[in-house]
Amino acid sequence: MEVILQNFDLVIFLFLLCLGYVAGSIAEKRHYKSILQREDELLKLPVVTAEARFSDGRVQKAELVTGSAVISIDYFKRLLAILRNIFGGRVGAYETLVDRARREAILRMKQAARDQGAGMIVNMRLETAAIGNNANGKRQIASVEAIAYGTAIVFNPK
Amino acid sequence: MILTNVSNVPGKKIVEHFGIVQGSTVRAKHIGRDFMAGLKNLVGGELKGYTELLQDSREEAMNRMSEQARQMGANAVVNIRFATSSVAQGAAELFVYGTAVQVE
Numbered sequence: 519m520e521v522i523l524q525n526f527d528l529v530i531f532l533f534l535l536c537l538g539y540v541a542g543s544i545a546e547k548r549h550y551k552s553i554l555q556r557e558d559e560l561l562k563l564p565v566v567t568a569e570a571r572f573s574d575g576r577v578q579k580a581e582l583v584t585g586s587a588v589i590s591i592d593y594f595k596r597l598l599a600i601l602r603n604i605f606g607g608r609v610g611a612y613e614t615l616v617d618r619a620r621r622e623a624i625l626r627m628k629q630a631a632r633d634q635g636a637g638m639i640v641n642m643r644l645e646t647a648a649i650g651n652n653a654n655g656k657r658q659i660a661s662v663e664a665i666a667y668g669t670a671i672v673f674n675p676k
Numbered sequence: 677m678i679l680t681n682v683s684n685v686p687g688k689k690i691v692e693h694f695g696i697v698q699g700s701t702v703r704a705k706h707i708g709r710d711f712m713a714g715l716k717n718l719v720g721g722e723l724k725g726y727t728e729l730l731q732d733s734r735e736e737a738m739n740r741m742s743e744q745a746r747q748m749g750a751n752a753v754v755n756i757r758f759a760t761s762s763v764a765q766g767a768a769e770l771f772v773y774g775t776a777v778q779v780e
Binding site for chain 2 (some may be wrong): 534537538541542545546549569570572574575576577578579580581582584586587588589590591592593595622640641643645646647660661663665667668669671
């Protein structure tokens with residue numbers, strides 16, 4: 519008992535590490551599952567980054583649609599990333615983080631476009647915001663903020 | 677107000693250009709939200725409070741831009757771009773700009 523009390527800092531640290539690992543991996547798995555499922559659902563709605571030209575009379579309405587998501591990393595992965603910094607190389611922990619944020623943002627944009635009955639999204643752009651950052655560029659909260667935007671095209675019924 | 681981020685309004689013809697319009701906003705959530713985000717940061721996952729913050733500031737910036745375009749007498753804004761910066765921690769700084777045009 520005394521040993522635990524003496525090393526209370528370490529106990530808290532290990533607890534947070536375990537919590538981060540368990541909760542973080544469960545959350546990530548669940549998120550990826552939902553992303554894949556929704557991507558399947560929205561597969562029929564094409565998104566292109568090119569500026570498309572349409573023949574006269576085909577387009578009924580064009581409107582800007584946006585989607586955004588802020589995803590944060592867990593305690594365990596942050597430690598992994600710090601360790602990775604020492605040796606260099608791929609930081610897998612952050613790769614999945616940005617991947618999730620961007621895909622989630624794109625999905626939300628597609629959802630918004632589908633709600634309007636759009637048949638296509640053209641000129642899609644991705645932007646990263648910085649909420650968790652302070653002015654010095656120091657990260658207080660390790661998170662990725664992604665914004666996806668594009669022009670949703672509603673076609674005329676043939 | 678028609679907003680698009682392509683260089684024209686698909687299906688419509690541009691009859692007049694008015695030049696650049698812009699809107700920007702810096703918004704923050706209350707400290708409770710920041711605290712919650714800090715806690716959520718332990719387990720990872722989506723920070724809903726910050727997602728909301730981002731959405732609110734985007735809408736606000738776009739509203740300001742549309743208002744400016746309306747004052748110019750435009751009825752559409754084309755070639756819209758978003759940009760972000762960091763001024764303060766826990767605040768979303770969003771900048772949106774585009775070209776105000778008149779479509780028929």
